[in-house]
Every structure is written in C-alpha cells, then in structure tokens.
Amino acid sequence: MSNALKSLEPVGRSETLGRRVQDQLRAAIMAGRFSPGEKLTIRAVASALDVSLTPAREALYNLAATGALDMRSNGSVYIHELTKDRIDELTCIRVELEGLAAREAAKRISDKNISDAEKINDQLIKAHNKHDYHALIDLNWQFHFLIYQECQMPMLLRMIESCWLMTGSYLNVIYPDFGKIDHGLDNHAAILDALKARKSKALSKAICIDIQFAASALTSAIESNR
Amino acid sequence: MSNALKSLEPVGRSETLGRRVQDQLRAAIMAGRFSPGEKLTIRAVASALDVSLTPAREALYNLAATGALDMRSNGSVYIHELTKDRIDELTCIRVELEGLAAREAAKRISDKNISDAEKINDQLIKAHNKHDYHALIDLNWQFHFLIYQECQMPMLLRMIESCWLMTGSYLNVIYPDFGKIDHGLDNHAAILDALKARKSKALSKAICIDIQFAASALTSAIESNR
C-alpha cells in the first residue's frame, strides 16, 4: 500500500442507529440535561431522534443494563433518583474504583498528559469565575477522565463511567450553588500537585477527597430540596 | 382488605422473553458451559431458545453492555477471551469491589447466614472430594454471593456479578486441576473464621487472598494452554 494511503484516517464507519442513540443519550445524561426521576419512554426517544422503536429500545435498555438508567420491573426506564443510601453506596464504590484508577494512572501518566490536565483545570477555573457551570460540568468530566484513562484498564474505565452517569442528572442540582465548590477547586489543585510529583498514594487520596466532597454536597442538596 | 386476600401470594408476573433468554445465557456462562472465544450469533440463540430475533438480540446486547459478553465493532458477540493483562486488571478490580463488599457484609451478617455459609462450604468440600467440579463451581458461587449479599449494596453486587461472568467460561479450564484447589479450601476456612469473628478487615483480606489465588491459577492455566 502506498504511504499516502496509509496516512489516511480510516473513514469513521457509520455507526449504527442504536449506538448513535445511545451516545446521544449518554451525552445528555452526563451533561445533566435530564431531571432526576424523569421517564424516558421508548416512543418518545424514538420520535425525538427520528428512529424506529428498535434502536431506541436498544439504547435505553443497554444504558439501563450498565446502570446508567433505572429500569423498573414493568420495563419503563427512568433517570436515576438518588437517596442518601444510594449516594453513600455509590461513593464507597467510586472511592475504590477511582482510587485504583488514580494509583495506576500515577505510575504511567506522561508529562504531556499532566500539562493537558493543567490546561483543562485552568479553563475550569475560568468557567467557575464566569459562573458558567455548563462548561464546568464538561471540564470536570474531562479533567478526571484524562487522568483515569492513563491507568490502561478499559474495564475499570467503563465501570467508573457508569458510576458518573448515575449522578449525571443531579449536576444541575448541585452546581448552581457556587459557594460550595470553591473547595472543589482546591481539591483539583491537590490532585495536580500529586500528579506532578507522581505520588500514586497522594493522588489516590486527593481523588477520594474530591469524591467525598462532591458526595456530601450532593447529599445536602438533596436533603434540602426535599 | 380481607384477611383471605392478604394471605394470597402476589402472582409472579410472567417474565418477558428477553429477560428469560438473558437469565438462561447468564446461568450457562456462570456454569462455564461456553468456551472462551465462542461466537454467539443472534439467530443461533434465537433458534436454540425458540424465540424471535428481538428478544435474543436484547439479551445478548444487554449482557455485552454489562461486560459479561464481548461485543466487537461489527456487532458480533463473543464469549470473553482473557489475556494475562485482562486477568490482572480484573483481579485488581475484584479485590477492590469484593473487598468492599466483604467489609460491609461483616458488619451486617446474621448468625443464620454464617451457618448457611458453613453448610454450603461443607457441601463444597464434599463436591471437591468427589471430584464433582460442576457442583463445585455452583457452590463456590453460592458461597461468595451469600456473603456479598449481606453488604446491602445492590449496585455493588451487580458490578461484582459482571466481573464473575467475565471469567465464567474459564471455570472448566481451571477446575479440572484438582491438585491446585486444595488451597482454595483453606481460603474458605479462613473466610469462615473471619466471618464468625465478625472481623471485617480479616474477612476482606481472606477474600482478597482467595481472589488472587484463583487469578494466579487461571493465569498459569491460560499460559500453559497456549
């Protein structure tokens, strides 16, 4: 094969409709565009994305299978509604999984990734100052997963992602209180410090503090909204 | 409501075909009845269970979404084929998740559950002596999940189950070497001791040793089978 041909990117094989529906739903969930407890019917999703029932159903049920959506016994699918107990459970799980990812990532992460993480965090601080919490949600996601990706553990990554999706719908509940996430910025600074020093234990600890901080903010937001 | 009505059992709502297919596949996977790398086509599953493509596809894709099956980019679904790297990753994840489940279970487990676990372990020893590794696989599953269930963390349980399903097809590879699993029985004894003393840290450690022991047996089985 000629070098010119080899240098070409493989044409993005047209994804299936089912997958595209799933990707769109996932993006919407992780951007917090759904409200907790909202019902997602097959037909509503199908007509919203202009596909038939089959791919809409596939997307909804696959997301439910990973835990990103909540499927009840009658087959209806809802956005997760979290109780204090559920948040506590999720926090315990995330501490274990993301702690592991952080430890492994610290061993492997490249200088370039560290500087990328710093850039993202700079943007994140700007977004915070501008009260642009839409961007903040997205950048926070990018910041964490840029680090986690370096652990080179694909199964672990998928599990962590599904944990994040479970709380996605509450981002809009928690982020508007800007007073509370000043601490969140401190946590990110601690994460970056540990990253630069490549101290895996310190990184893991900083990540866990960040998780627990977010969880307590979420819990109090839920308790007061009730 | 009348007392007569109150005494009636709620009618077990007939499961959907999709769910029944999924349950059957899951049971077969966790019993090790499939070989690693085996291809599961939609039509083969549909005709084997005498259903149409729709529920067969739903079951396969949902299991793939949880990681129990391996879905490749062209949509074909396979039984997982594990490499050393993948086993290592899975072991790390399981140590975290099952360690957590064990710690929490130790806090909550009832006397009855402990004696149930002992009974299962007795049967397990008998199955071992009879070289009945089919029963052994099943009893080992029961033993572990009886304990884990006590943690009262439903999301965690599902994650642990999907980890177990990933290695299901290798059970028949690993168990026939009976010499190696004498240690496995010792591990179970240690687990029961920690359980009876309700020492959460000791239980967690015993479980982790069991996991790592199984992993190393699996790794060497794979390496030698190659």
Add this chain to the structure above:
DNA sequence: TTTTGTTATTTGTTATAACATAATTTTTGA
C-alpha cells in the same frame, strides 16, 4: 365525596420482513 367498574390511551413486547454488509464458497481465467 369517595369508591368502583369501564373504556380509552399509552407504552412495553415480540415476530416478521426487508435490507445491507460481512464472510464464505464457488467459479473463472491466467
């Protein structure tokens, strides 16, 4: 007004057919 039974509507379930692509086999030509 509250309860209860009926009807209508919504929504999940499943089989089927048509289609497109990937894999395999067969055929053909050098």
Add this chain to the structure above:
DNA sequence: TCAAAAATTATGTTATAACAAATAACAAAA
C-alpha cells in the same frame, strides 16, 4: 495450480405491525 472475481450464504440492522399489559380518564354507584 493459483489468485482474482463472482455468487452465495450468514449475520447484523432497522422499520413495522400486531399484541399485551399498564396507566389514565371517565362515568356510574354507594
């Protein structure tokens, strides 16, 4: 004999229709 091409088969994808179950809306009775 071998490799390329063509045909065939296998397999995944999707829309649709018919069905069943759950839910909501409504009307009649207590």
